Amino acid sequence: MQPTGELRGDAVRVGGDARQRFYDSRGYGRPLSGNEIALSRIEAAHLLFRGDLSGVVLEDGGAAIGFERFFVASAAAAERFAVRYLVYADLRDRGFYLSPTRDRWPGGDDAAADAVDFVVYERGSTPDTGDVRYPVQVVGERQTVPAAGLAGRTLAVVDEESDLTYFAATQPDVSGGTDYTPPTGLAGALLEDRVVVWDAPDALYDRGFYGRPLTGRAAEVEGALQLSLVEAASLAADGALSLSRTVGRRRDDGDDGDRGTESAGDTSRTADDTNRTADDASRAAAAVIDRGRAVEGDRFDRRLAVYRRLRNRRVVPKTGFKFGADFRTYLDVDTVDDLPHSEHLVRVVEPDHTFEPRELSLDVRLAGGVRKEMVFAMADAADGSGDGDDAGGVEWLSVSRLTP
Incomplete structure (x- = not known):
């Protein structure tokens, strides 16, 4: 029997053996007291999509809902939820562990820049280690992206057909070895x-x-x-x-x-x-x-x-x-x-x-x-x-x- 989550604010709390099942083994969520963990809406949606959660009970109570209703409700409640979910799911499918950057990521020493949506860990690393490979900023193809501060991030662009394109932004060392001094006069x-x-x-x-x-x-x-x-x-x-x-x-x-x-x-x-x-x-x-x-x-x-x-x-x-x-x-x-x-x-x-x-x-x-x-x-x-x-x-x- 798969566990059920409960939405509290912007996080979905899951009890039982959730820490061992999701955080320790696959890097989902943030550990709370005991074996309880807190999942972001995106993490919870991904686990619902995979069938690893049986449902999520919304804050107003009632019966637990499945992926479709939870996805639509989250898209209405959270900014850019749909495009961020697509990037999260794609990176998970590529075999990466990643964490939303809100309230610092598990194992991270510093808060990420406001524009960063996820930190993607080095292959073989877990949230506990904090070895970050890609700080990912997610945008839709019709959004604008400030150039200032972009260096050091990975830009994930989601187009209108939900295809993804990734760009690496770095600060280059543009220097050469041309040895010539123009004459005067x-x-x-x-x-x-x-x-x-x-x-x-x-x-x-x-x-x-x-x-x-x-x-x-x-x-x-x-x-x-x-x-x-x-x-x-x-x-x-x-x-x-x-x-x-x-x-x-x-x-x-x-x-x-x-x-x-x-x-x-x-x-x-x-x-x-x-x-x-x-x-x-x-x-x-x-x-x-x-x-x-x-x-x-x-x-x-x-x-x-x-x-x-x-x-x-x-x-x-x-x-x-x-x-x-x-x-x-x-x-x-x-x-x-x-x-x-x-x-x-x-x-x-x-x-x-x-x-x-x-x-x-x-x-x-x-x-x-x-x-x-x-x-x-x-x-x-x-x-x-x-x-x-x-x-x-x-x-x-x-x-x-x-x-x-």
Whole structure:
């Protein structure tokens, strides 16, 4: 004869030999006094579904009810009960012991984060040991998920057909071994949405993988390199790049003399006229950043902060447009002629970004399909021209598919 439980508040209490039958042997519930245990609604529903409980008596008394009525009543009383139950049952079917995180899990020393629904123990571990393998956060496909705080959790997404997809969220160490320092004294012409350096040294592209050469069949121009605005802004912030300046001549009405004019960013001026000073580089950085903001708003500052952080970590970021991301990264570039495959796709988001599970799944699936790791860089809109590895305040989050 299977035991019957009694619902008290949010827990189902089971007496008799419940501790030996359910907790000690299979990790269900929390032990109370004697042999009594307290089951969460989800644990009780799973035992009802398996036929290990004969029924549950509700708080208002009456006859014990079976799985169907208890499931419907619990779905009405407990938030996200249906999707959480599906994940719990799936992980149990995979052979894991797991516990709801409410009021600390059995054997756990610390309370889990509010968003965590279950802790899944290492195979062979029991709730008493507290050896946690997966802290699981459960969401439906139409819920949003804050990016902040997600690192270290396993995200279990339940779609509209009750299929489950698991994602591992970690804090990656995005650092590389590219050994290249750009030269100073570069001069560029600021165009509408890029900068051209007409006499760029070969190593700037070949070794540093900056920009893209302006080449073509039967081209007579050599050394021309097109830089993106983030590349140019970063080089200028490092004091390596200024914008072309020249002295023009004009005659004002009623004035027989010539008057010189100067303006940073005039594309008609050449590198020979460039004043390579720190002030020029500072003005160049400001001009390029202003142009970037005009092109894409404060998103430019976030992308620049991430770009500079990656370069400071000896990682080479290049555009990730073909993959629907902000950057793709190369950790160890020796020469462009011997270029390795890129390792990451980086999407730049705001610190308070929330994921739509469908879009997250698309990003992760695409990255996995091209053998790259999907990384999200949470960056504020602070001026990305600042110095140091902490410029811009960037936090990193890696998300990948997981099969528990």
